[in-house]
Amino acid sequence: MQYDALQTFLTAAETKNFTKTAELLHISQPSVSLHIKNLEKEFETELFVRSPKQFHITPTGEMLYYRGKQIIQIYEQTKQEILAHHHAVQGELRIGASFTIGEYILPAVLVDLQKHYPNLQLKITIGNTEEIIGSVRELNVDAGLIEGQTSDQDLIVEPFTEDQLFIVAASSHHLNSLGKVTIDDLQNQIWITREEGSGTRAYLEHVLRSLGIKVKAQHSISSSQGIKEFITEGIGISLLSESVIQRDVIQKDLSIIELKDHSFKRTLSCIYSPIMLQKQNVQTFRAELMKRC
Template sequence: MDFEALKTFVTVVDQKSFTKASKILSLSQPTVSFHIKNLEDYYDTTLIDRSPKRFIVTQTGELVYQRARQVLRMMDTTRSEVLEYHNHLRGSVHIGASYTVGEYILPSLLKQYDELYPGIDIKVEIANSERINQRLQNHDLDLGLVEGKVSHKGLHSTPFLEDEMVIIAPKNHSLQHLTSATVDDLQHLTWVTRESGSGTGAMFDTMLHSYNIRPEKVITIGSNHGVVQAVKEGIGLSLLSKTVVHHTGAEQLRVHLPFMSPMKRYFSLVVQENDEEISKNAKVFIELLEQISHFKLS
């Protein structure tokens, strides 16, 4: 059933005029007539006996009019109840996020969530992916947003956003000036990376293994910002999320290596495997994330 057509019909009958109804509804007169014609086709009856000099609602038209008013009232009431339900959600939600997600992606989500559910207190814990997954296993968090695939017992993960890994190097590094670098140009260099347990650190290890790269030295720093700053200071190269590079103003440090295939991963939503253990406040956050990411998460 076309609720817009029902609304148009009720307005036409209330105003006893197609012209007045079109102005009130901000519709063209042909559109108003089209809605009424569709209803008449649907019910297989004449709803309004109209001519240039008269406007008469038929008996079946009166029946549809009364029922339409009931339906529209019910729809309005339902909408008000839903809005009231959202606005009256209370309590808190405890979200865990890996550094990349928590520092650069989560804040915009939190803004929208807070606007929709102002009665919910939000607590965010940022740590590496392994730590967040452990906290979820211990039921210390309502949900997690982490990097990479999750296979921890009792947890269920779903990807919600694709991410690409890129290499950055100091401005004066030799790689910045090579036009056709090879794997040999990456050997025996100093690399700066994230700690063990982080999604970024895992991607770094995968890169070393895939291309048989042998670093001269590896420096580990426990934050994305720290890694970027170390590269800017000329300490060494790094493999980082494109998201991090963009948000930290390090795009001019990117090194394009044609021999390397794009290294991609997903950011994942992680929740308890048992749906009954997911709080209502966490579920409405997941619904918001679904709308934004266009992934089916629940």
């Protein structure tokens, strides 16, 4: 049912005159007749009785008039609420994100956010997980996106998606010839890791400890791109997020090393101070994040 047709019907029911209805709505009289005809076809009923001497609404027309008034009222109220909501979402939104999330996951979320709220000014801070937690705690950002969670009791932690990680190596690395590797195959390898404070590094070290994997050497680099460059040169292997390596694997610059009977997943979380719940911009960002991810 079209809004314009319903509005035409309500006006005609009140004026009891198609010509006057056309004048009030600034449309032609044939358009009025067409709107009414379409409604009668949709509801399979006659809405008006018209003759040279009389014009009155039918019982089913009365039913549509009663409900139609409610529909128009709800429509107008909803329209005003949405306009008010869009108007309220403006100004600055400060987001802190860990490197993996900020460089590979967050951009797609922000594209949608800007489409829906063009008056929103975004300020993005990229750092490792520990740095982002500190920024959220000190209210330097409105919300933070981190790998894993935090034990900080003063912050609200909301998981928003699950991240899968893979062991990766250069396409020429000898592990590629083994098919699915075992824990023994991974012993005494050179591992390229992120810096201290990184969620990705913390997860890798947890994996190495829990699986009892001994490391021949461990080199740290403060960017995922740097790690990939080292791996491509055959310097070592690493454990990286699927979002980080996806393009490189497609281009065959890197290869995934499958570990038999094991997969690696972690939680990505949105964190913020309880005081930030009062900010409309933060609420809007949370909703967009959960919807997108």
